[in-house]
Amino acid sequence: MSHTPVTRALFDQVMVPNYAPAAIIPVRGEGSRLWDQDGREYIDFAGGIAVTGLGHAHPALVAALTEQAQKLWHVSNVLTNEPALRLAERLCELTFAERVFFANSGAEANEAALKLARKYSADHFGADKREIIAFTQSFHGRTLFTVTVGGQPKYTEGFEPLPPGIRHVPFNDLAACAAAISERTCAVILEPVQGEGGVTPATPEFLQGVRALCDRHQALLIFDEVQCGNGRSGHLYAYQGYGVIPDILTTAKGIGGGFPISAMLTTAAIAHSLGVGSHGTTYGGNPLGCAVAGAALAIFSDPAVLAGVHHKHALFRAGLERINQRFAVFSELRGMGLLLGCQLSPAWHGRSRDFIKAALDEGLLILVAGPDVIRLAPSLIIADELIEQGLQRFEQAIARLCA
Numbered sequence: 001m002s003h004t005p006v007t008r009a010l011f012d013q014v015m016v017p018n019y020a021p022a023a024i025i026p027v028r029g030e031g032s033r034l035w036d037q038d039g040r041e042y043i044d045f046a047g048g049i050a051v052t053g054l055g056h057a058h059p060a061l062v063a064a065l066t067e068q069a070q071k072l073w074h075v076s077n078v079l080t081n082e083p084a085l086r087l088a089e090r091l092c093e094l095t096f097a098e099r100v101f102f103a104n105s106g107a108e109a110n111e112a113a114l115k116l117a118r119k120y121s122a123d124h125f126g127a128d129k130r131e132i133i134a135f136t137q138s139f140h141g142r143t144l145f146t147v148t149v150g151g152q153p154k155y156t157e158g159f160e161p162l163p164p165g166i167r168h169v170p171f172n173d174l175a176a177c178a179a180a181i182s183e184r185t186c187a188v189i190l191e192p193v194q195g196e197g198g199v200t201p202a203t204p205e206f207l208q209g210v211r212a213l214c215d216r217h218q219a220l221l222i223f224d225e226v227q228c229g230n231g232r233s234g235h236l237y238a239y240q241g242y243g244v245i246p247d248i249l250t251t252a253k254g255i256g257g258g259f260p261i262s263a264m265l266t267t268a269a270i271a272h273s274l275g276v277g278s279h280g281t282t283y284g285g286n287p288l289g290c291a292v293a294g295a296a297l298a299i300f301s302d303p304a305v306l307a308g309v310h311h312k313h314a315l316f317r318a319g320l321e322r323i324n325q326r327f328a329v330f331s332e333l334r335g336m337g338l339l340l341g342c343q344l345s346p347a348w349h350g351r352s353r354d355f356i357k358a359a360l361d362e363g364l365l366i367l368v369a370g371p372d373v374i375r376l377a378p379s380l381i382i383a384d385e386l387i388e389q390g391l392q393r394f395e396q397a398i399a400r401l402c403a
């Protein structure tokens, strides 16, 4: 084999072209900073798309991973393991949940939740209660079932035939949900804060109203907290801030702080429908992922860390408003905790990716949520000074775009 230098150009020669990564390749991270192959430093406001909620190479996570790596990596679900049991117990203590299922990604957690909802319905109500209601602009993953449940048609185009029995209604529109729900509905799934679809928090009235509709029609309410969970909203899980309790909650992204692990939480009565042999995954609940997530959960469930998220939200808000007073590129600032969305003003519509590129040139990593929204999802424990420094870089990037 020839030894091609590992450059961005190699990506186009060896990788399936479903991603379009930036020109640089990061090789090291520490806290909220990354360094590329040339040693250039970047401030990280992207967090690996809302994943590295405790920054890069957090000492407690590194310790948990390396300690577990020396003991036991994998035993399969033919056996259970200590890190998985400890993590599940802690999740039950900290949430509404009484039972936990582990998987490896957000899509898999949602796949489990949707299958469970169908199975629960089949067990209790028979064959006619199969319909799933989801919302436009929602995102639930890329397996065929979850991508079909997601509310962005561009992600299902060309993948037909799609699984049937799924309806979409506008988000935050309680009347539309009330009109769509019926005795045929087995579940309603939503993100309390829509992430990929534009960083849109649900209104409290909407969540309360959907909960009441689900109760009236004996439909399960599934909250997809893959992105907004794990402290990102300033609450351990966003539902706790709203005071609206789901029947099933899925989470992934931040729960492992960068190690792939996801979880589906539910009650004992509902979990009963996933009996022995009904569902499974080889790696779900593996000791490595659960050890890391256990260490991460201990930190991001700390009330001081959650209070810090609210404080840092205010710093971001103030900084972004200051930038916008100068350049007027945003028509609205949205979001919750450290999941922030900057809606681009009409003159900049369709150009969110230009902001990513300009920020990268200034040594700052940011995200988009569609063509018209800039999304920020930094570490929950990013230092206040680094927020200021990153916002300065953002301002410089915008100044150059506007020049």
Ligand SMILES: *Cc1c(COP(=O)(O)O)cnc(C)c1O
Residues within 6 Å of the ligand: 104, 105, 106, 107, 108, 110, 139, 140, 141, 142, 191, 195, 196, 224, 225, 226, 227, 228, 252, 253
């Ligand atoms: C990222 C995301 C998913 C999919 O997670 P994967 O780990 O990419 O499968 C599902 N739901 C929401 C809300 C997400 O943000």
